[in-house]
Amino acid sequence: MSTESEGVALDVDRLRMRYGTVDVLHDVTFQARHGEVLALLGPNGAGKTTTIEILEGFRIRSQGRVAVLGTDPAHGDERWRARIGVVLQSWRDHGKWRVRELLAHLGTYYTAYTTPEIQRPWDPDELIAAVGLTEHAHRKLKTLSGGQRRRLDVAIGIVGRPELLFLDEPTAGFDPQARHEFHDLVRRLADDHHTTVLLTTHDLDEAEKLADRILVLNGGRIVADGTANQLARRIAGQDEVRWLCAGRRFTERTTDSTGFARDLFARHGEEVQELEVHRASLEHTYLALVREAETIQEGTR
Ligand SMILES: Nc1ncnc2c1ncn2[C@@H]1O[C@H](COP(=O)(O)OP(=O)(O)OP(=O)(O)O)[C@@H](O)[C@H]1O
Numbered sequence: 001m002s003t004e005s006e007g008v009a010l011d012v013d014r015l016r017m018r019y020g021t022v023d024v025l026h027d028v029t030f031q032a033r034h035g036e037v038l039a040l041l042g043p044n045g046a047g048k049t050t051t052i053e054i055l056e057g058f059r060i061r062s063q064g065r066v067a068v069l070g071t072d073p074a075h076g077d078e079r080w081r082a083r084i085g086v087v088l089q090s091w092r093d094h095g096k097w098r099v100r101e102l103l104a105h106l107g108t109y110y111t112a113y114t115t116p117e118i119q120r121p122w123d124p125d126e127l128i129a130a131v132g133l134t135e136h137a138h139r140k141l142k143t144l145s146g147g148q149r150r151r152l153d154v155a156i157g158i159v160g161r162p163e164l165l166f167l168d169e170p171t172a173g174f175d176p177q178a179r180h181e182f183h184d185l186v187r188r189l190a191d192d193h194h195t196t197v198l199l200t201t202h203d204l205d206e207a208e209k210l211a212d213r214i215l216v217l218n219g220g221r222i223v224a225d226g227t228a229n230q231l232a233r234r235i236a237g238q239d240e241v242r243w244l245c246a247g248r249r250f251t252e253r254t255t256d257s258t259g260f261a262r263d264l265f266a267r268h269g270e271e272v273q274e275l276e277v278h279r280a281s282l283e284h285t286y287l288a289l290v291r292e293a294e295t296i297q298e299g300t301r
Helices: 048-056 099-108 124-130 146-158 176-193 204-210 228-236 257-271 282-300
Strands: 008-019 022-033 037-041 063-068 084-087 164-168 196-200 213-218 221-226 239-245 248-254 272-278
Touching: 008 048, 008 196, 022 048, 022 196, 022 213, 022 221, 037 048, 037 176, 037 204, 048 063, 048 164, 048 196, 084 146, 099 124, 099 146, 124 146, 146 164, 146 176, 176 196, 176 204, 204 282, 213 228, 213 282, 221 228, 221 282, 228 282, 239 257, 248 257, 257 272
Parallel strands: 037 196, 037 213, 084 164, 164 196
Antiparallel strands: 008 022, 008 063, 213 221, 239 248, 239 272
C-alpha cells in the first residue's frame, strides 16, 4: 500500500541536497498527514526554501526519497501539479489585469482537474471574499498595496483548491489584521477542506498559532519535530501548573499538565480555581534548540 493511501500527504526520507561541493540538506526526514499544518522554522540559510522547492518540483534533489501526494515531484505531471498550491513571492506580472479577472482566468486552467470530491476551481467571488479582497475585486493589480498583493498571491496559490499548499513566508509584510485573517483562512483550509499545509516562517507566534506540528531545520538538519508543547517540554522538561484550592495557592511542575489537571478536578472538583498552565515560550524553546544543535555540529566538525 502506498503511504498516500495511509493518509500521508508528504513523505520525505533522507533527503540530501548539494550545491556544487556544499551539502545544504543532510538526511532530512519527515512526514505530514492529510489536513495537517506543518511549520518549517530555522535560521537564515538553514535550507527551508531549498526543501520546499524540492517538494514543489522546482529543484531536483541530490539524494533521498520524496513522495508528495504519492508522487515523486521530480516526475510530477500536470494532474499532480493541479493538486498542489504554491504561494510564490509577490505576483509582479499582469499589472493591468484586475483582481477578479485574473483569478477567474487562472481558475479556468483547473476546470479539467475537477474530481467527484473536489470541485475545481474555487468560485472567484467566494475566493476573493475568503482572502479579504472583495472591496478590491475590480482594481488593477498595479494599484494594490503590498499587503493586498500578498493576499492576491495567496488567492492565486489556492484558486485550484489544492490538496497540499506550500507557503514560503506567507505573511511577510502583512499588517496585524491581515495576518489574523490569513491565519483564520489557513486554519479553515486545513480544518474544513482537509488541505495539508507546509509553511516556512520566521514568526514564532505564527508557527505556534497555526501549526499542528513544528519542524526546526538548522544547518540542513531537522533538529526538532513535534507540537509546540512537545518541543517546549523537550527543552524545558516540565510545565508549571498553578491553582487556588480552598483559599490556598499551589504550584506544581509536571510533564503531563492535562492529566494533572484532570486528576486535580477529579479530587477537588469545584474547589479548584484560577488554574493556569505555564510552559516555555516557543521563542525560548526555538533559541535553545538552535543553540543546542549548533553546539553538537561544532563538536562533530
Ligand atoms: N542556487 C544555489 N546555489 C548555491 N547555494 C545555494 C543556492 N540556493 C541556496 N543555496 C545555499 O543553500 C543554503 C540553504 O538556503 P535556503 O535558501 O534553502 O535557506 P532558508 O532556510 O530558506 O533561508 P532564509 O531563511 O534566509 O530564506 C544556504 O547556505 C544558501 O546559501
